[in-house]
Amino acid sequence: MITRLSHVRNWIFDLDNTLYPASIDLFGLIDAKMTRFIQDLLGLDRDAALRLQKDYFHDHGTTLSGLMAEHGVDPHHFLDYVHDIEMDVLAEDRRLVDAVARLPGRKLIFTNGDAPYARRVLARLGLTDAFEAIHDIHACAYEPKPRPGAYQSMCAAFGIDPHESLFVEDMARNLRPAKAIGMTTVWVNNGSEQGREADDRAYIDFEIADLGEWLHEILGDRT
Known part of the structure; x- marks a missing residue:
């Protein structure tokens, strides 16, 4: 392990577009179903539903959080619907x-999705037994990343010291709260949707x- 990471005892990973390449566009299938859910719920055309979906994502952290706050949507119903994909x-x-x-130490998944969906993804990737636990949106009491409470609930649930932890994410905005509590942050820069505001990203x-390539590099592999 490289010296700069010798303090890391907890390896925390986002799921979508982090453990697999964003280029395969699996999340695009979920994104389309979220738009369709809003169309059906509110009687909107596709373009209006998509605009509202993105507004909720930016303003509330996730589309689900916006739908819960503005329309009282049942999170289980929503997640079952949008995660029903091939x-x-x-x-x-x-x-x-x-x-x-x-990797030496504990390994966890921290996702704004839910655990049943995460387990399906991990199984397809060959990572079924790779992680100690999945901290999902239900475990966060529906307070999603990047809200600080999501990180606090994850650390409390597993007795994690943020200063001994590393967090890997494809969405840069979700790394800012992690850095604020002392985590080492890793951004998988793959074109995933980010915040609307300018960001110097000094917290990365x-x-x-x-x-995979980066993990082998920090583990000291040469090939």
Whole structure:
């Protein structure tokens, strides 16, 4: 392990577009279903529903949080609907599987999705037994990343010291609260949707393109 990361005891990973390449566009299927959900709920055309979906994402942290706050949507109903997708585009990434297995310390998933969906994704990636636990939106009491309470609930649930923790995310805005409480931050820069405001991103410790490659690099592999 490189010296700069010798303090890390807890390896925390986002799920979508972090453990698999954003280029396969699995989340695009979910995004389309969120738009359709809003169309059906509010009787909007696709363009109006999409605009509202993105407004909720930016203003509330997630589309779900906006729908809960503004329309009293049942989160279980929403998540069951939007996560009912095929996952044929996902395949096992043996290089990533091997690297995660070699990381010293605890390993967790921290996602704005739910645990049943996360387990399906992990199974397709060959990571079923790789993580101690999944801290999902239900466990966060529906307070999503990037709200500070989501990070506090995750740390409290597992007795995690943020100063001994590293968090990997594809959405830069979700790393700011992690850095604020002392975590080492890793941004998978792959074009995922970000916030609307300008951001100097000084809270990012590492910027990477491929998670598996980076993990092998920090583990000291040369090939």
